[in-house]
Amino acid sequence: MITLGIETSCDETSVALLDNEKIISNIIYSQLEHSAYGGVVPEVASRAHLEKIDRLTTALFKEASMSISDVNLIAVTDSPGLAGALLVGVSFGLGLHESWNIPITGVNHLEGHIFSSLLEHPQLEYPFLALVVSGGHTALYKVTDVGCYECVGQTVDDAAGEAYDKVGKMIGFQYPAGRAIEDESLKADIDNTSISFPVARLSGSSFDFSFSGLKTSVKYFLADKNAQYIAENRPLICKAFQNAVISSLVTNAKNAARQCNMKRVVLVGGVACNRQLRKSMADVFGSEVYFPHPKLCTDNAAMIALCGYKHYMKNDLRFPRMNPSKGI
Numbered sequence: 001m002i003t004l005g006i007e008t009s010c011d012e013t014s015v016a017l018l019d020n021e022k023i024i025s026n027i028i029y030s031q032l033e034h035s036a037y038g039g040v041v042p043e044v045a046s047r048a049h050l051e052k053i054d055r056l057t058t059a060l061f062k063e064a065s066m067s068i069s070d071v072n073l074i075a076v077t078d079s080p081g082l083a084g085a086l087l088v089g090v091s092f093g094l095g096l097h098e099s100w101n102i103p104i105t106g107v108n109h110l111e112g113h114i115f116s117s118l119l120e121h122p123q124l125e126y127p128f129l130a131l132v133v134s135g136g137h138t139a140l141y142k143v144t145d146v147g148c149y150e151c152v153g154q155t156v157d158d159a160a161g162e163a164y165d166k167v168g169k170m171i172g173f174q175y176p177a178g179r180a181i182e183d184e185s186l187k188a189d190i191d192n193t194s195i196s197f198p199v200a201r202l203s204g205s206s207f208d209f210s211f212s213g214l215k216t217s218v219k220y221f222l223a224d225k226n227a228q229y230i231a232e233n234r235p236l237i238c239k240a241f242q243n244a245v246i247s248s249l250v251t252n253a254k255n256a257a258r259q260c261n262m263k264r265v266v267l268v269g270g271v272a273c274n275r276q277l278r279k280s281m282a283d284v285f286g287s288e289v290y291f292p293h294p295k296l297c298t299d300n301a302a303m304i305a306l307c308g309y310k311h312y313m314k315n316d317l318r319f320p321r322m323n324p325s326k327g328i
Contacts, residue, residue: 002066003073003312004096005305006053008089009081009109010136011040013052015060016301017071018309021122025064026302027056028295035174039165046084053092071102075308078106079326080136090320105308106320109299110137110328111149115310116292116303117266124290129262131253133277134269134299135161135176138209138249140256141328143266146310149328152256153207160245161271163211167218167241171234181238182274188235195233195240197221199247207256214244242276250280257285266290272297 002024007014011034016026031048034040061067076093078086090106097104114130127144129152138161139154158166161178168177173184197217200210218241222230230237257265265285271277273294281289296303311317 001072001309001312002070003075003305003309004068004071004102005301005303005308006074006076006089006093007109007112007299007301007304008049008053008085008092009077010085010299011045011048012299013049013056014299014301015053015057016305017060017064017066018302018305021119021306021309023119023302024066025060026295026300027060027063028298028300029056030298035176038169038175040082042082042084045082046088049085049088053088057092068096068100068102071096071100073308073312074102074104075107075305076104076320077109077112077304078320079108079323081109081324083322083324086322086324090322093320103312103317104320105311105317107304107307107311108326108328109304110139110141112303112307113268114141114143114149114266115307116268116296116300117290119296119302119306120292121290124264124266127262128264128266128290129253129257129260130266130268131249131281132269133160133249133267133271135159135165135271137269138211139327140207140252142260142262146314147316151328152260153209153252155209155211156202157210157212158215160209160211160249161269163215163245164271166215170219170222171230171237178271178274181242182276184235185238185242185276186235188239192236195221195236197240197244199244199251207252207259209248209252211245211248214241214248242274246274246277246280249277250284253281254284264288264290268292268297270298
């Protein structure tokens with residue numbers, strides 16, 4: 001069975017073809033236009049999707065030596081995301097659906113990220129705990145089957161990836177700043193702990209996250225420092241910030257896994273590319289932690305196609321209905 005996946009929820013335009021659960025082709029166009037603005041501009045993102053989606057799909061079929069007539073199912077992201085960006089993908093998918101009479105299903109973007117782990121590890125069994133960490137989302141989900149999710153913790157303010165980008169801007173990095181902060185932190189003396197930032201510990205029994213206080217702490221720390229100090233100590237600042245983020249993510253994941261009696265844990269989303277985060281998760285969970293390939297951590301249509309296919313196999317198709325703010 002051939003599934004066409006379409007992903008346009010934010011600033012990546014992506015289309016993919018899957019043969020059952022195997023990737024045939026997965027094309028991702030990352031919109032570099034936003035670096036000039038220090039963050040994603042919704043109107044710019046929508047226009048870029050509109051300009052690229054048709055050409056990328058043509059290139060996808062050419063690369064796979066296939067055509068739209070070979071497609072048995074269309075899976076398109078319809079929530080959550082930027083309204084205008086989602087509209088481009090959903091409209092494109094519905095156009096193909098109407099023109100070629102191909103079944104179509106809407107896919108939740110966060111659910112797609114969870115299924116990215118199954119692209120890499122098809123043997124992964126339910127139940128498992130999913131830590132979804134990206135520029136727009138940070139949450140923990142108890143996953144018991146396709147379509148069966150329970151949120152056991154989420155950010156109450158900034159997402160982890162958003163905090164990376166905002167702190168990166170403070171210390172002179174271009175958007176997106178996650179990789180730059182990670183690379184810079186590796187230059188710091190591993191034994192030097194002269195700079196540290198607090199890790200938020202929220203009261204109550206939930207496993208929620210908070211990163212706005214960490215971001216503010218970095219801002220106040222830099223406020224009375226001159227440019228020379230920041231330049232000379234940038235690796236230490238990056239290391240201290242990253243350590244605080246990772247500590248929060250790993251600690252909550254460990255505690256949630258213990259309370260939910262989960263042995264298997266998956267780490268997904270754009271921030272899951274971070275090597276230190278992967279190492280820290282592996283140190284805690286050992287062989288029971290699963291990561292997608294870095295290319296499958298960022299927004300991509302292969303994960304959307306797999307999620308749609310899984311729902312199709314359960315006879316659980318959902319006609320696309322845009323809901324920019326809807327979580328799983």
